[in-house]
Amino acid sequence: MSASDLEVAYGGVPAGKEDVYSKQPVLSARKLVITFGRVVGLDGVDLDLYPGEVLAVIGDNGAGKSTLIKCLTGAYVPDSGEITMSGQPVHFKKPQDAREAGIETVYQQLAVIPALDIASNLYLAREERRKGPLGSVLRMLDKKGMERRAGDAVQNLGIQTIQNMGQAVETLSGGQRQAVAVARAAAFGSKVVVLDEPTAALGVKESGMVLDMVKQLRDKGQSIILISHNMPHVWEVADRIHIQRLGGRAGVITPQTHDMGEGVAIMTGATKLSQDSAA
Protein backbone atom coordinates (compact mmCIF):
# COMPACT_ATOMS: atom_id res chain seq x y z
CA MET A 1 0.00 0.00 0.00
CA SER A 2 1.57 3.30 -1.04
CA ALA A 3 1.61 6.42 1.04
CA SER A 4 -1.14 8.17 -0.86
CA ASP A 5 -3.27 5.05 -0.58
CA LEU A 6 -2.88 5.21 3.17
CA GLU A 7 -4.00 8.79 3.15
CA VAL A 8 -7.13 7.85 1.25
CA ALA A 9 -7.74 4.67 3.19
CA TYR A 10 -7.53 6.31 6.56
CA GLY A 11 -9.59 9.25 5.45
CA GLY A 12 -7.41 11.85 7.04
CA VAL A 13 -8.84 14.85 5.19
CA PRO A 14 -11.24 17.13 7.08
CA ALA A 15 -14.37 18.11 5.20
CA GLY A 16 -14.16 21.48 3.50
CA LYS A 17 -10.38 21.54 3.58
CA GLU A 18 -9.77 19.33 0.55
CA ASP A 19 -7.91 22.14 -1.22
CA VAL A 20 -5.29 22.28 1.54
CA TYR A 21 -4.65 18.58 1.37
CA SER A 22 -4.26 18.54 -2.35
CA LYS A 23 -1.19 20.72 -1.82
CA GLN A 24 2.28 19.46 -1.21
CA PRO A 25 2.99 18.59 2.44
CA VAL A 26 5.34 21.06 4.10
CA LEU A 27 6.93 18.17 5.95
CA SER A 28 6.72 14.56 4.95
CA ALA A 29 8.30 11.35 6.20
CA ARG A 30 8.31 8.01 4.40
CA LYS A 31 9.08 4.59 5.88
CA LEU A 32 11.20 5.87 8.74
CA VAL A 33 13.04 3.10 10.55
CA ILE A 34 15.18 3.51 13.61
CA THR A 35 16.47 0.81 15.93
CA PHE A 36 18.26 0.96 19.24
CA GLY A 37 20.17 -2.28 19.42
CA ARG A 38 17.48 -4.94 19.23
CA VAL A 39 14.69 -2.55 20.10
CA VAL A 40 12.77 -1.27 17.11
CA GLY A 41 11.92 2.37 17.72
CA LEU A 42 10.20 3.12 14.44
CA ASP A 43 9.08 0.42 12.07
CA GLY A 44 8.49 2.17 8.76
CA VAL A 45 6.48 5.22 9.77
CA ASP A 46 4.92 7.70 7.34
CA LEU A 47 3.85 11.19 8.32
CA ASP A 48 2.49 14.16 6.40
CA LEU A 49 2.08 17.71 7.64
CA TYR A 50 0.19 20.06 5.35
CA PRO A 51 0.52 23.85 5.27
CA GLY A 52 -1.45 25.65 7.94
CA GLU A 53 -2.74 22.63 9.82
CA VAL A 54 -2.38 21.32 13.34
CA LEU A 55 -1.37 17.67 13.13
CA ALA A 56 -1.62 15.99 16.50
CA VAL A 57 0.53 12.95 17.19
CA ILE A 58 -0.90 10.67 19.84
CA GLY A 59 0.11 7.25 21.04
CA ASP A 60 0.64 5.23 24.16
CA ASN A 61 3.93 5.31 26.02
CA GLY A 62 6.51 3.47 23.95
CA ALA A 63 4.49 3.77 20.75
CA GLY A 64 7.27 5.82 19.18
CA LYS A 65 5.81 9.33 19.41
CA SER A 66 8.93 10.93 20.83
CA THR A 67 11.19 8.84 18.66
CA LEU A 68 9.29 9.94 15.57
CA ILE A 69 9.48 13.59 16.58
CA LYS A 70 13.16 13.33 17.41
CA CYS A 71 13.80 11.96 13.92
CA LEU A 72 11.90 14.88 12.40
CA THR A 73 13.74 17.47 14.49
CA GLY A 74 17.24 16.13 14.04
CA ALA A 75 17.73 14.79 17.57
CA TYR A 76 17.90 11.23 16.14
CA VAL A 77 19.11 10.19 12.72
CA PRO A 78 16.82 7.47 11.28
CA ASP A 79 18.44 4.24 10.06
CA SER A 80 16.45 4.37 6.86
CA GLY A 81 13.56 6.20 5.29
CA GLU A 82 13.15 9.61 3.77
CA ILE A 83 12.19 13.02 5.11
CA THR A 84 11.21 15.77 2.70
CA MET A 85 10.32 19.39 3.23
CA SER A 86 8.10 20.84 0.50
CA GLY A 87 9.20 17.96 -1.68
CA GLN A 88 12.92 18.44 -1.15
CA PRO A 89 14.74 15.62 0.64
CA VAL A 90 16.45 16.72 3.86
CA HIS A 91 19.00 14.97 6.07
CA PHE A 92 19.27 16.22 9.64
CA LYS A 93 22.37 15.24 11.56
CA LYS A 94 21.66 17.42 14.58
CA PRO A 95 18.86 19.64 15.94
CA GLN A 96 20.54 22.74 14.56
CA ASP A 97 20.19 21.32 11.01
CA ALA A 98 16.42 20.96 11.44
CA ARG A 99 16.24 24.40 12.92
CA GLU A 100 18.09 25.92 10.00
CA ALA A 101 15.70 24.13 7.63
CA GLY A 102 12.79 25.82 9.43
CA ILE A 103 11.63 23.21 11.94
CA GLU A 104 11.40 24.78 15.39
CA THR A 105 10.74 22.60 18.41
CA VAL A 106 9.27 23.58 21.75
CA TYR A 107 10.52 20.89 24.07
CA GLN A 108 8.61 19.61 27.04
CA GLN A 109 11.27 21.01 29.35
CA LEU A 110 10.72 24.35 27.56
CA ALA A 111 14.33 25.29 26.85
CA VAL A 112 14.03 28.84 28.12
CA ILE A 113 16.71 30.44 30.27
CA PRO A 114 15.08 31.67 33.51
CA ALA A 115 17.65 34.35 34.34
CA LEU A 116 17.52 35.99 30.90
CA ASP A 117 14.76 38.37 29.87
CA ILE A 118 12.07 37.58 27.30
CA ALA A 119 13.77 39.37 24.41
CA SER A 120 17.09 37.62 25.13
CA ASN A 121 15.28 34.28 25.20
CA LEU A 122 13.47 34.93 21.92
CA TYR A 123 16.76 35.81 20.25
CA LEU A 124 18.90 33.20 22.01
CA ALA A 125 21.38 31.68 19.54
CA ARG A 126 20.22 34.04 16.78
CA GLU A 127 21.34 37.33 18.26
CA GLU A 128 21.58 40.37 16.05
CA ARG A 129 24.54 42.68 16.22
CA ARG A 130 24.67 46.42 15.87
CA LYS A 131 25.29 47.94 12.50
CA GLY A 132 28.73 49.29 11.62
CA PRO A 133 32.04 48.61 13.37
CA LEU A 134 30.39 48.34 16.80
CA GLY A 135 28.74 45.16 15.59
CA SER A 136 31.26 43.80 13.10
CA VAL A 137 34.45 44.53 15.04
CA LEU A 138 33.34 44.78 18.67
CA ARG A 139 30.52 42.27 18.16
CA MET A 140 28.14 44.41 20.17
CA LEU A 141 24.56 43.18 20.38
CA ASP A 142 21.71 45.34 19.14
CA LYS A 143 19.84 44.99 22.44
CA LYS A 144 17.32 47.78 21.88
CA GLY A 145 16.55 46.63 18.36
CA MET A 146 16.09 43.01 19.41
CA GLU A 147 13.82 44.05 22.27
CA ARG A 148 11.68 46.14 19.93
CA ARG A 149 11.46 43.46 17.25
CA ALA A 150 10.73 40.80 19.88
CA GLY A 151 7.81 42.94 21.04
CA ASP A 152 6.56 43.32 17.47
CA ALA A 153 6.90 39.60 16.81
CA VAL A 154 4.94 38.71 19.92
CA GLN A 155 2.22 41.21 18.94
CA ASN A 156 2.03 39.79 15.44
CA LEU A 157 1.57 36.32 16.84
CA GLY A 158 -1.36 37.63 18.85
CA ILE A 159 0.18 36.58 22.16
CA GLN A 160 -1.26 38.97 24.71
CA THR A 161 -0.02 37.22 27.80
CA ILE A 162 3.52 38.51 27.54
CA GLN A 163 4.08 42.24 27.48
CA ASN A 164 7.32 43.55 28.90
CA MET A 165 10.17 42.15 26.83
CA GLY A 166 12.72 43.18 29.46
CA GLN A 167 11.14 40.98 32.11
CA ALA A 168 13.17 37.99 33.32
CA VAL A 169 11.55 34.70 32.32
CA GLU A 170 11.85 33.37 35.88
CA THR A 171 9.22 35.92 36.97
CA LEU A 172 6.64 34.48 34.54
CA SER A 173 3.99 31.85 35.20
CA GLY A 174 4.21 28.40 33.60
CA GLY A 175 1.74 29.36 30.87
CA GLN A 176 3.58 32.56 30.10
CA ARG A 177 6.86 30.69 29.87
CA GLN A 178 5.20 28.29 27.46
CA ALA A 179 4.02 31.34 25.48
CA VAL A 180 7.60 32.65 25.34
CA ALA A 181 8.83 29.27 24.14
CA VAL A 182 6.13 29.06 21.46
CA ALA A 183 6.70 32.66 20.38
CA ARG A 184 10.38 31.89 20.09
CA ALA A 185 9.62 28.93 17.84
CA ALA A 186 7.11 30.76 15.65
CA ALA A 187 8.46 34.30 15.56
CA PHE A 188 11.15 33.92 12.96
CA GLY A 189 9.35 32.60 9.92
CA SER A 190 9.71 28.93 10.71
CA LYS A 191 7.99 26.47 8.39
CA VAL A 192 7.07 23.92 11.04
CA VAL A 193 6.56 24.33 14.77
CA VAL A 194 6.72 21.16 16.85
CA LEU A 195 5.10 21.38 20.28
CA ASP A 196 5.99 18.55 22.66
CA GLU A 197 3.33 18.20 25.38
CA PRO A 198 2.78 21.96 25.66
CA THR A 199 0.01 21.64 28.25
CA ALA A 200 1.41 18.79 30.34
CA ALA A 201 2.59 20.97 33.22
CA LEU A 202 -0.17 23.57 33.09
CA GLY A 203 -3.44 24.18 34.91
CA VAL A 204 -6.81 24.36 33.20
CA LYS A 205 -6.83 28.10 32.52
CA GLU A 206 -3.24 28.23 31.34
CA SER A 207 -3.76 25.19 29.11
CA GLY A 208 -6.69 27.00 27.52
CA MET A 209 -4.46 29.99 26.89
CA VAL A 210 -1.80 27.88 25.21
CA LEU A 211 -4.40 26.07 23.07
CA ASP A 212 -5.81 29.43 21.97
CA MET A 213 -2.33 30.45 21.00
CA VAL A 214 -1.93 27.27 18.94
CA LYS A 215 -5.19 28.02 17.12
CA GLN A 216 -4.14 31.60 16.44
CA LEU A 217 -0.84 30.46 15.01
CA ARG A 218 -2.63 27.94 12.79
CA ASP A 219 -5.04 30.63 11.60
CA LYS A 220 -2.04 32.72 10.60
CA GLY A 221 -0.92 29.85 8.41
CA GLN A 222 1.64 28.19 10.66
CA SER A 223 2.03 24.42 10.27
CA ILE A 224 2.12 22.76 13.68
CA ILE A 225 2.84 19.28 14.98
CA LEU A 226 1.37 18.80 18.44
CA ILE A 227 2.41 15.88 20.59
CA SER A 228 0.05 15.33 23.49
CA HIS A 229 -1.30 12.80 25.92
CA ASN A 230 -4.30 14.97 26.63
CA MET A 231 -7.13 13.76 24.38
CA PRO A 232 -9.55 16.66 25.04
CA HIS A 233 -6.81 19.12 24.10
CA VAL A 234 -5.99 17.18 20.96
CA TRP A 235 -9.63 16.97 19.92
CA GLU A 236 -10.01 20.69 20.58
CA VAL A 237 -7.21 22.01 18.36
CA ALA A 238 -6.13 19.31 15.92
CA ASP A 239 -7.14 19.27 12.26
CA ARG A 240 -5.89 15.73 11.86
CA ILE A 241 -4.62 13.18 14.33
CA HIS A 242 -1.74 10.84 13.58
CA ILE A 243 -2.03 7.76 15.78
CA GLN A 244 1.23 6.07 16.59
CA ARG A 245 1.17 2.45 17.78
CA LEU A 246 3.93 -0.13 18.29
CA GLY A 247 6.46 1.86 16.33
CA GLY A 248 4.18 2.35 13.33
CA ARG A 249 1.36 4.58 12.18
CA ALA A 250 -1.95 2.99 13.15
CA GLY A 251 -3.82 5.61 11.15
CA VAL A 252 -4.75 9.22 10.66
CA ILE A 253 -8.17 10.38 11.80
CA THR A 254 -9.88 13.71 12.27
CA PRO A 255 -11.83 15.00 15.27
CA GLN A 256 -14.88 15.16 12.95
CA THR A 257 -14.81 11.53 11.83
CA HIS A 258 -13.80 9.85 15.07
CA ASP A 259 -14.55 10.65 18.67
CA MET A 260 -12.07 10.41 21.52
CA GLY A 261 -13.15 6.91 22.49
CA GLU A 262 -12.55 5.63 18.98
CA GLY A 263 -9.21 7.40 18.86
CA VAL A 264 -8.09 5.80 22.10
CA ALA A 265 -9.33 2.42 20.89
CA ILE A 266 -7.15 2.67 17.80
CA MET A 267 -4.25 3.91 19.91
CA THR A 268 -4.46 0.91 22.25
CA GLY A 269 -5.13 -1.59 19.48
CA ALA A 270 -8.69 -2.39 20.60
CA THR A 271 -9.89 -1.47 17.12
CA LYS A 272 -8.04 -1.40 13.89
CA LEU A 273 -8.55 1.21 11.23
CA SER A 274 -9.37 -0.51 8.00
CA GLN A 275 -10.53 0.75 4.65
CA ASP A 276 -14.08 -0.16 5.64
CA SER A 277 -14.15 1.88 8.82
CA ALA A 278 -12.47 4.91 7.28
CA ALA A 279 -14.59 7.92 6.54
Place this chain on the structure above:
Amino acid sequence: MTADVSSAAAEFARRQQSPLQRIQHQLHGRPWLSPLFLLFVTFVAFFIATPTFLTANSMGILLQQTAVVAALAVGQTLVILTAGIDLSVGAVMVLSMMVMATLTKDGGMPGVLGLLIGVALAVGAGAINGLLVTRINLPPFIVTLGTLSIFTAIALLYSGGESIQQEHLPGLLNALGNDFGIGKFRLTWGIVVVIAIYAVMSFVLSQTAWGRYVYAVGDDAESARLSGVPSKRILLAVYTVAGLVYGIAAWILIGRAGAATPNAAPTANLDSITAVVIGGTSLFGGRGRLIGTLIGALIVQTFDFGLSQMGVNQQWRVLATGLLVIIAVAIDQWIRRVKA
Protein backbone atom coordinates in the same frame (compact mmCIF):
# COMPACT_ATOMS: atom_id res chain seq x y z
CA MET B 1 2.22 42.12 33.55
CA THR B 2 -0.24 44.90 33.95
CA ALA B 3 -1.90 44.95 37.33
CA ASP B 4 -5.61 44.30 37.38
CA VAL B 5 -7.03 47.22 39.33
CA SER B 6 -9.79 45.27 40.99
CA SER B 7 -8.01 42.06 41.95
CA ALA B 8 -6.85 41.16 45.40
CA ALA B 9 -3.41 40.38 43.99
CA ALA B 10 -3.15 43.93 42.73
CA GLU B 11 -4.02 45.13 46.20
CA PHE B 12 -1.28 42.89 47.50
CA ALA B 13 1.17 44.29 44.94
CA ARG B 14 0.45 47.83 46.14
CA ARG B 15 0.89 46.91 49.79
CA GLN B 16 3.20 48.90 52.00
CA GLN B 17 6.58 47.26 52.07
CA SER B 18 8.64 47.30 55.20
CA PRO B 19 11.99 49.12 54.89
CA LEU B 20 13.75 45.76 55.07
CA GLN B 21 11.68 44.43 52.16
CA ARG B 22 12.47 47.52 50.13
CA ILE B 23 16.18 47.00 50.73
CA GLN B 24 15.77 43.36 49.73
CA HIS B 25 14.08 44.47 46.49
CA GLN B 26 16.79 46.94 45.65
CA LEU B 27 19.48 44.34 46.29
CA HIS B 28 17.66 41.81 44.12
CA GLY B 29 17.66 44.21 41.20
CA ARG B 30 21.24 45.30 41.75
CA PRO B 31 23.18 42.38 43.23
CA TRP B 32 26.44 44.35 43.33
CA LEU B 33 24.95 46.84 45.80
CA SER B 34 25.43 44.63 48.84
CA PRO B 35 29.16 44.05 48.29
CA LEU B 36 29.58 47.77 47.63
CA PHE B 37 27.84 48.49 50.92
CA LEU B 38 30.03 45.90 52.66
CA LEU B 39 33.15 47.51 51.19
CA PHE B 40 32.01 50.88 52.44
CA VAL B 41 31.38 49.53 55.96
CA THR B 42 34.78 47.83 55.96
CA PHE B 43 36.46 51.08 54.98
CA VAL B 44 34.69 53.08 57.67
CA ALA B 45 35.48 50.46 60.30
CA PHE B 46 39.18 50.37 59.50
CA PHE B 47 39.34 54.15 59.19
CA ILE B 48 38.04 54.39 62.75
CA ALA B 49 40.30 51.58 63.99
CA THR B 50 43.59 52.70 62.48
CA PRO B 51 44.49 56.28 61.53
CA THR B 52 47.03 55.20 58.92
CA PHE B 53 44.48 53.16 56.97
CA LEU B 54 42.96 55.86 54.80
CA THR B 55 46.14 57.47 53.47
CA ALA B 56 47.19 57.70 49.85
CA ASN B 57 50.17 55.50 50.65
CA SER B 58 48.05 52.76 52.22
CA MET B 59 45.48 52.90 49.46
CA GLY B 60 48.17 52.50 46.81
CA ILE B 61 49.51 49.43 48.60
CA LEU B 62 46.01 48.05 49.01
CA LEU B 63 45.37 48.32 45.27
CA GLN B 64 48.72 46.74 44.46
CA GLN B 65 47.94 43.85 46.78
CA THR B 66 44.51 43.43 45.24
CA ALA B 67 45.78 43.29 41.65
CA VAL B 68 46.73 39.60 41.52
CA VAL B 69 43.61 38.24 43.24
CA ALA B 70 41.42 40.64 41.26
CA ALA B 71 42.93 39.35 38.00
CA LEU B 72 42.52 35.69 39.00
CA ALA B 73 38.97 36.37 40.09
CA VAL B 74 38.04 37.39 36.52
CA GLY B 75 38.79 33.87 35.31
CA GLN B 76 37.12 32.41 38.39
CA THR B 77 33.99 34.51 37.70
CA LEU B 78 33.73 33.20 34.15
CA VAL B 79 33.99 29.61 35.37
CA ILE B 80 31.53 30.10 38.25
CA LEU B 81 29.04 31.83 35.91
CA THR B 82 28.90 28.52 34.01
CA ALA B 83 28.08 26.77 37.31
CA GLY B 84 31.63 25.41 37.54
CA ILE B 85 34.47 26.05 39.94
CA ASP B 86 38.18 26.38 39.29
CA LEU B 87 40.47 25.14 42.07
CA SER B 88 43.53 25.28 39.81
CA VAL B 89 43.75 29.08 39.43
CA GLY B 90 46.76 29.51 41.69
CA ALA B 91 48.51 26.44 40.32
CA VAL B 92 48.13 27.57 36.69
CA MET B 93 49.40 31.03 37.59
CA VAL B 94 52.44 29.72 39.45
CA LEU B 95 53.27 27.21 36.73
CA SER B 96 53.04 29.95 34.10
CA MET B 97 55.18 32.25 36.23
CA MET B 98 57.90 29.65 36.84
CA VAL B 99 58.06 28.85 33.13
CA MET B 100 58.36 32.55 32.23
CA ALA B 101 61.11 33.07 34.80
CA THR B 102 63.09 29.90 34.15
CA LEU B 103 63.12 30.38 30.38
CA THR B 104 64.34 33.98 30.57
CA LYS B 105 66.65 33.66 33.58
CA ASP B 106 69.97 35.49 33.07
CA GLY B 107 69.19 36.31 29.44
CA GLY B 108 68.45 32.70 28.47
CA MET B 109 65.59 33.84 26.26
CA PRO B 110 64.22 37.27 25.29
CA GLY B 111 61.61 38.53 27.75
CA VAL B 112 58.87 38.80 25.12
CA LEU B 113 59.30 35.20 24.05
CA GLY B 114 59.36 33.89 27.62
CA LEU B 115 56.27 35.91 28.47
CA LEU B 116 54.37 34.65 25.42
CA ILE B 117 55.32 31.03 26.10
CA GLY B 118 54.30 31.40 29.75
CA VAL B 119 50.93 32.90 28.86
CA ALA B 120 50.40 30.31 26.09
CA LEU B 121 51.08 27.58 28.64
CA ALA B 122 48.43 29.02 30.95
CA VAL B 123 45.99 29.11 28.03
CA GLY B 124 46.83 25.47 27.34
CA ALA B 125 46.35 24.56 31.00
CA GLY B 126 42.93 26.24 30.95
CA ALA B 127 42.06 24.39 27.75
CA ILE B 128 43.02 21.07 29.41
CA ASN B 129 40.57 21.85 32.24
CA GLY B 130 37.95 22.73 29.64
CA LEU B 131 38.50 19.60 27.58
CA LEU B 132 38.27 17.36 30.64
CA VAL B 133 35.00 19.06 31.60
CA THR B 134 33.42 19.05 28.14
CA ARG B 135 34.80 15.91 26.48
CA ILE B 136 35.05 13.49 29.40
CA ASN B 137 32.12 15.09 31.23
CA LEU B 138 33.91 15.23 34.57
CA PRO B 139 32.59 17.67 37.17
CA PRO B 140 34.67 20.90 37.19
CA PHE B 141 35.37 20.44 40.91
CA ILE B 142 37.05 17.08 40.30
CA VAL B 143 38.89 18.19 37.17
CA THR B 144 40.41 21.25 38.77
CA LEU B 145 41.12 19.44 42.06
CA GLY B 146 43.21 17.05 39.98
CA THR B 147 44.90 19.68 37.85
CA LEU B 148 45.61 21.75 40.99
CA SER B 149 47.92 18.99 42.18
CA ILE B 150 49.28 18.22 38.73
CA PHE B 151 50.16 21.82 37.81
CA THR B 152 51.59 22.52 41.27
CA ALA B 153 53.80 19.44 41.04
CA ILE B 154 54.96 20.32 37.52
CA ALA B 155 55.80 23.86 38.63
CA LEU B 156 57.89 22.53 41.52
CA LEU B 157 59.61 19.82 39.46
CA TYR B 158 60.34 22.20 36.58
CA SER B 159 61.78 24.93 38.78
CA GLY B 160 63.54 22.56 41.13
CA GLY B 161 61.78 24.35 43.96
CA GLU B 162 64.08 27.33 43.52
CA SER B 163 62.98 30.96 43.55
CA ILE B 164 64.27 33.30 40.88
CA GLN B 165 64.90 36.86 42.03
CA GLN B 166 63.92 39.76 39.81
CA GLU B 167 67.48 40.91 39.15
CA HIS B 168 67.98 37.69 37.15
CA LEU B 169 64.89 38.40 35.06
CA PRO B 170 64.48 40.62 31.97
CA GLY B 171 62.91 44.05 32.50
CA LEU B 172 59.72 43.14 30.66
CA LEU B 173 58.79 40.46 33.19
CA ASN B 174 59.22 42.91 36.06
CA ALA B 175 57.51 45.77 34.20
CA LEU B 176 54.07 45.40 35.79
CA GLY B 177 55.61 46.01 39.22
CA ASN B 178 56.90 49.43 38.14
CA ASP B 179 54.88 52.23 39.62
CA PHE B 180 53.87 55.75 38.71
CA GLY B 181 52.23 58.52 40.67
CA ILE B 182 48.83 60.11 40.36
CA GLY B 183 48.89 62.83 42.97
CA LYS B 184 49.93 61.08 46.16
CA PHE B 185 48.91 57.63 44.96
CA ARG B 186 51.54 55.20 43.80
CA LEU B 187 49.99 52.83 41.27
CA THR B 188 51.67 49.96 39.42
CA TRP B 189 51.23 49.08 35.78
CA GLY B 190 49.82 45.79 37.05
CA ILE B 191 46.81 47.71 38.40
CA VAL B 192 46.30 49.31 35.00
CA VAL B 193 46.39 45.89 33.34
CA VAL B 194 43.84 44.54 35.84
CA ILE B 195 41.48 47.45 35.16
CA ALA B 196 41.86 46.81 31.43
CA ILE B 197 41.01 43.10 31.91
CA TYR B 198 37.87 44.05 33.84
CA ALA B 199 36.82 46.60 31.22
CA VAL B 200 37.26 44.17 28.33
CA MET B 201 35.61 41.18 30.02
CA SER B 202 32.71 43.27 31.36
CA PHE B 203 32.05 44.43 27.82
CA VAL B 204 32.25 40.90 26.46
CA LEU B 205 29.92 39.52 29.13
CA SER B 206 27.27 42.22 28.89
CA GLN B 207 27.35 43.28 25.24
CA THR B 208 28.14 40.23 23.12
CA ALA B 209 26.33 37.04 22.21
CA TRP B 210 29.20 35.06 23.69
CA GLY B 211 28.64 36.72 27.06
CA ARG B 212 24.95 35.96 26.89
CA TYR B 213 25.75 32.30 26.15
CA VAL B 214 28.00 32.12 29.22
CA TYR B 215 25.04 33.12 31.39
CA ALA B 216 22.66 30.82 29.50
CA VAL B 217 24.93 27.78 29.83
CA GLY B 218 25.40 28.48 33.53
CA ASP B 219 21.72 28.99 34.20
CA ASP B 220 20.44 25.93 32.36
CA ALA B 221 22.93 24.06 30.20
CA GLU B 222 20.38 21.66 28.69
CA SER B 223 17.91 24.41 27.74
CA ALA B 224 20.75 26.44 26.27
CA ARG B 225 21.81 23.45 24.17
CA LEU B 226 18.26 22.82 22.98
CA SER B 227 17.99 26.51 22.08
CA GLY B 228 20.96 26.15 19.77
CA VAL B 229 23.68 27.54 22.03
CA PRO B 230 26.89 25.58 21.41
CA SER B 231 27.19 24.78 25.13
CA LYS B 232 30.34 22.69 24.99
CA ARG B 233 32.20 25.18 22.82
CA ILE B 234 31.23 27.97 25.21
CA LEU B 235 32.41 25.94 28.23
CA LEU B 236 35.71 25.08 26.58
CA ALA B 237 36.19 28.75 25.65
CA VAL B 238 35.41 29.87 29.21
CA TYR B 239 38.12 27.63 30.71
CA THR B 240 40.58 28.66 27.99
CA VAL B 241 39.95 32.40 28.47
CA ALA B 242 40.26 31.85 32.22
CA GLY B 243 43.68 30.29 31.53
CA LEU B 244 44.67 33.37 29.55
CA VAL B 245 43.71 35.58 32.48
CA TYR B 246 45.75 33.40 34.89
CA GLY B 247 48.74 33.77 32.54
CA ILE B 248 48.44 37.56 32.69
CA ALA B 249 48.06 37.30 36.48
CA ALA B 250 51.38 35.41 36.54
CA TRP B 251 53.04 38.39 34.86
CA ILE B 252 51.48 40.75 37.41
CA LEU B 253 52.60 38.48 40.28
CA ILE B 254 56.27 38.53 39.21
CA GLY B 255 56.24 42.32 39.29
CA ARG B 256 54.34 42.43 42.56
CA ALA B 257 56.44 39.82 44.40
CA GLY B 258 59.79 40.88 42.92
CA ALA B 259 60.58 37.23 42.32
CA ALA B 260 59.23 34.05 40.82
CA THR B 261 58.64 31.65 43.70
CA PRO B 262 57.14 28.16 43.20
CA ASN B 263 55.20 28.33 46.47
CA ALA B 264 53.93 31.87 45.93
CA ALA B 265 50.31 32.92 46.50
CA PRO B 266 49.20 29.88 48.56
CA THR B 267 45.78 31.40 49.26
CA ALA B 268 45.12 32.48 45.65
CA ASN B 269 42.53 29.73 44.99
CA LEU B 270 40.33 30.43 47.95
CA ASP B 271 40.81 34.20 47.75
CA SER B 272 39.63 34.23 44.15
CA ILE B 273 36.56 32.12 44.96
CA THR B 274 35.85 34.31 48.00
CA ALA B 275 36.06 37.47 45.88
CA VAL B 276 33.60 36.04 43.33
CA VAL B 277 31.14 34.83 45.96
CA ILE B 278 31.26 38.02 48.04
CA GLY B 279 30.79 39.91 44.78
CA GLY B 280 27.32 38.42 44.43
CA THR B 281 27.95 35.81 41.72
CA SER B 282 25.90 32.69 42.35
CA LEU B 283 27.79 29.42 42.77
CA PHE B 284 24.85 27.79 40.95
CA GLY B 285 25.76 29.70 37.79
CA GLY B 286 24.03 32.12 35.46
CA ARG B 287 23.93 35.11 37.78
CA GLY B 288 26.52 37.68 38.66
CA ARG B 289 28.44 40.69 37.45
CA LEU B 290 32.15 41.20 37.01
CA ILE B 291 32.00 44.57 38.81
CA GLY B 292 30.79 42.64 41.87
CA THR B 293 33.88 40.44 41.69
CA LEU B 294 36.14 43.50 41.60
CA ILE B 295 34.41 44.84 44.71
CA GLY B 296 34.65 41.37 46.28
CA ALA B 297 38.40 41.23 45.63
CA LEU B 298 38.77 44.67 47.21
CA ILE B 299 36.81 43.55 50.28
CA VAL B 300 38.98 40.46 50.74
CA GLN B 301 42.17 42.49 50.48
CA THR B 302 40.84 45.36 52.60
CA PHE B 303 40.07 42.94 55.41
CA ASP B 304 43.49 41.39 55.18
CA PHE B 305 45.31 44.70 54.80
CA GLY B 306 43.30 46.56 57.45
CA LEU B 307 43.73 43.82 60.04
CA SER B 308 47.46 43.60 59.37
CA GLN B 309 47.69 47.41 59.77
CA MET B 310 46.03 46.97 63.12
CA GLY B 311 48.69 44.42 63.98
CA VAL B 312 46.22 41.56 64.25
CA ASN B 313 47.58 38.01 64.14
CA GLN B 314 47.54 36.39 60.69
CA GLN B 315 45.20 33.62 61.90
CA TRP B 316 42.53 36.15 62.86
CA ARG B 317 42.68 37.50 59.33
CA VAL B 318 42.07 34.04 57.93
CA LEU B 319 39.22 33.56 60.36
CA ALA B 320 37.68 36.89 59.38
CA THR B 321 37.79 35.97 55.68
CA GLY B 322 35.99 32.73 56.47
CA LEU B 323 33.24 34.58 58.31
CA LEU B 324 32.99 37.03 55.44
CA VAL B 325 32.25 34.27 52.91
CA ILE B 326 29.54 32.72 55.04
CA ILE B 327 27.87 36.07 55.72
CA ALA B 328 28.07 37.07 52.05
CA VAL B 329 26.44 33.85 50.85
CA ALA B 330 23.78 34.05 53.58
CA ILE B 331 22.88 37.57 52.42
CA ASP B 332 22.84 36.32 48.83
CA GLN B 333 20.36 33.55 49.73
CA TRP B 334 18.16 36.03 51.56
CA ILE B 335 18.11 38.37 48.55
CA ARG B 336 17.08 35.51 46.27
CA ARG B 337 14.00 34.79 48.37
CA VAL B 338 12.58 38.16 47.37
CA LYS B 339 8.85 38.24 46.69
CA ALA B 340 7.98 39.64 43.30
